[in-house]
Amino acid sequence: xxxxxxxxxxxxxxxxxxxxxxxxxxxxxxxxxxxxxxxxxxxxxxxxxxxxxxxxxxxxxxxxxxxxxxxxxxxxxxxxxxxxxxxxxxxxxxxxxxxxxxxxxxxxx
Numbered sequence: 001x002x003x004x005x006x007x008x009x010x011x012x013x014x015x016x017x018x019x020x021x022x023x024x025x026x027x028x029x030x031x032x033x034x035x036x037x038x039x040x041x042x043x044x045x046x047x048x049x050x051x052x053x054x055x056x057x058x059x060x061x062x063x064x065x066x067x068x069x070x071x072x073x074x075x076x077x078x079x080x081x082x083x084x085x086x087x088x089x090x091x092x093x094x095x096x097x098x099x100x101x102x103x104x105x106x107x108x109x
Contacts, residue, residue, distance in 0.1 A: 018045075018077075019040070019064060019077055020040045020074075020075070021037050021039050021073065021076075022076065023036040023037070023073035024038070024060070024070055024072075025037075026068055026070050027071040034060065034063070036072070036073060065087055065090065065093075066086055066087035077092075
């Protein structure tokens with residue numbers, strides 16, 4: 001089955017801009033879960049966040065997307081500070097990994 005839809009293009013902050021994290025810090029109920037993190041992802045660059053469970057990988061992505069309010073620092077998309085913007089105003093999308101999506105597949109395939 002083929003589905004067709006029309007998407008109206010609207011300017012987004014993500015466009016061709018990079019993402020900068022400036023001393024981004026996240027805590028839950030006073031417990032620091034992400035120590036100050038600073039990095040810049042240039043347009044066209046690909047970044048992999050690798051680490052053990054509980055190291056803050058998903059927290060970083062959730063903060064960039066606007067689903068987690070940072071305890072400190074800034075999130076910039078291009079030159080725009082989006083730290084206080086709600087998710088729908090950031091022009092980003094986030095799809096979380098869920099092992100239940102492909103239960104028939106193994107790591108070697």
